Amino acid sequence: MPPSRRKNAAPEQGPAASASPMGKMGTIVPYVPGAGDTGVVIELDGSLVDEEKTDNLPALDRMGHTARVAAATFERDGYKHLIKAAEAVYSYPANGSRLSLPAQKMLNFMIHLAGSQNFANKLYRLPKKVVRGNHKGNERIFDALKEIYESSLVVIGPFRGRRSRAELRILSSYVRPEDEVEIDSADIHFQFTDAFLELQRSSQLWARLSGPAMVKVTSTYALKLYEIGMQRYQMDHPSLTLDIETLRKLLNVPEGAYKDFGILRTRTIDRAMVEVNQLAPFRVEMPEDKMKRRGRKIEEVTLDFHAKEEEEAAETFLERERNSAGRKTRRETGGTKAPAAIAQTRSLPEPPPPLPDADDAEALWAAARHALGQKQVPGPLLRDLSVVGIEETARGSRRLVLRAGHAATAETARRSHEATIRVVLSSLTSGTIAEVEFQSTRIGR
Structure with a gap:
């Protein structure tokens, strides 16, 4: 494994903030083991692992560099910078499942908090304000926490002295208060599994994520690409070569979606690279001349990560400090506009942001429920409605499309509750999504 050129070499461990004891609890959810998964093994230098060549691997260091760096970083910066083990960066959800964008961001904060305690096996308390940002409600927080609890990660890297691939459950338990919507003081309480903590403790390489940059990322694909880049861009060999299937898994592309590489590239990879290049201290490229082809089929690609020059890095910092409104326009126009251009376009409405991922549509509907x-909308009616997706209308607005399990549900929702649902959706999305459509599973309705 090649050494990293990172300046943040493991400092001496300093005192870390202690996790507060639990107060009044809700329901503690127990740990349930999951089934195994073969996974894909990747060396941190980007090469695939020959699993027959597992001799002379380093013995497990029960207190690796990552744990020491995480403790020192938390003491110095709090949540301004987050430390995540490289093995966790290159992991992906098992069995073709996905973690939503809010869940992925929350997990990064949770891992960093555990790092402040050298990844000790204990119950942790994470303040809601750390993960909530400007969102005033608590609904999506606990939905994201449940997602993490129900997920397993396929993790790659040294494990108990051998190069391994393993499916690890992330959380052994968490607390979900009965009055989570009304009570703002009920913070997030959780405990990681032994195996997940041991992997963090033994890690020797890490990614140092910027908390302010991470929370501004708007897609699951861009977030994973940002994490990989933050782990690699200061290394001696910052390129990463991947076959297409491995790339799909690392970016959390839904299983079976975007099977054609051209569509995969335009809908996920290219968009993610543009967003990351706007917010990260590095630039990521996928050169055409480094693509491996068999006939017309692309079998392998290389991602190159390069640190930005001083002037471009300064502009990146300023972009992160700006309001998110208009960020998509600035990406498309290559940066900030000249004052004259700003004056000419000030009266024009900002174009809408990219359509949310399917998992974010699910999270939106969970919050809306x-x-x-x-608001006295019947619970059975809400439970009979499932998310189809978010789509643009002919007028350029956006709507949430819901499918009813019964034709009567769709008719009742349309006739009696559509106005209420539209108001709630508009409130949760700051007016971005203000319409709803009800479909029935019956053909012709």
Whole structure:
């Protein structure tokens, strides 16, 4: 494994903030083991591992560099910078599942908090304000926490002295208060599994993520690409060569989606690279001349990560400090506009952001259900509605498309509750999504 050129070599461990003891609890959810998964093994220098060549691997260091760096970083910076083990960066959800964008961001904060305690096996308390940002409600927080609890990660790297691939459950338990919507003081309480903590403790390489940059990322694909780049761009060999299937898994592309590489590239990879290049201290490229082809089929690609020059890095910092409104426009126009151009376009409406991923649409509907339950919309009706997706209308607006399990549900929702649902959706999305469509599973309805 090649050494890293990172300046943040493991400092001496300093005192770390202690996790607060639990107060009044809700329901503690127990750990349930999951099934195995073969996974894909990747060396941190980008090459695939020959699993027959596992001799002379380093013995497990029960307190690796990552744990020491995480403790020192938390003491110095709090949540301004987050430390994540390289093995966790190159992991992906098992069995073709996905973690939503809010869940992925929350998990990074949770891992960093555990790092402040050298990844000790204990119950942790994470303040809601750390993960909530400007969102004032608590609904999506606990939905994201449940996602993490129900997920397993395929993790790659040294494990108990051998180069391994393993499916690890992330959380052994978490607490979900009964009054989570009303009570703002009920922070997030969770405990990692032994295996997940041991992997973090033994790690020797890490990614140092910027908390302010990470929370501004708007897609699951861009977030994973950002994490990989932050782990690699200061290394001696910052390129990463991957076969297409491995790339799909690392970026959390839904299983079976975007099977054609051209569509995969335009819908996920290219968009993610543009967003990462706007917010990260590095630039990522996928050169055409480094693609491996068999006939017309692309079998392998190389991602190159290069640190930005001083002037471009300064502009990146300023972009992160700007309001998110208009960020997509600035990406498309190559940066900030001249004052004259700003004056000419000030009266024009900002173009809408990219359509949310399917998992984010699910999270939106989960939040809406909580809010609608407080507005006397019948629970059975809400439970009979499932998410199809978010789509643009002919007028350029956006709507949430819901499918009803019964034709009567769709008709009742349309006739009696559509106005209420539209108000709630508009409130949760700051007006971005203000329409709803009800479909029935019956053909012709």
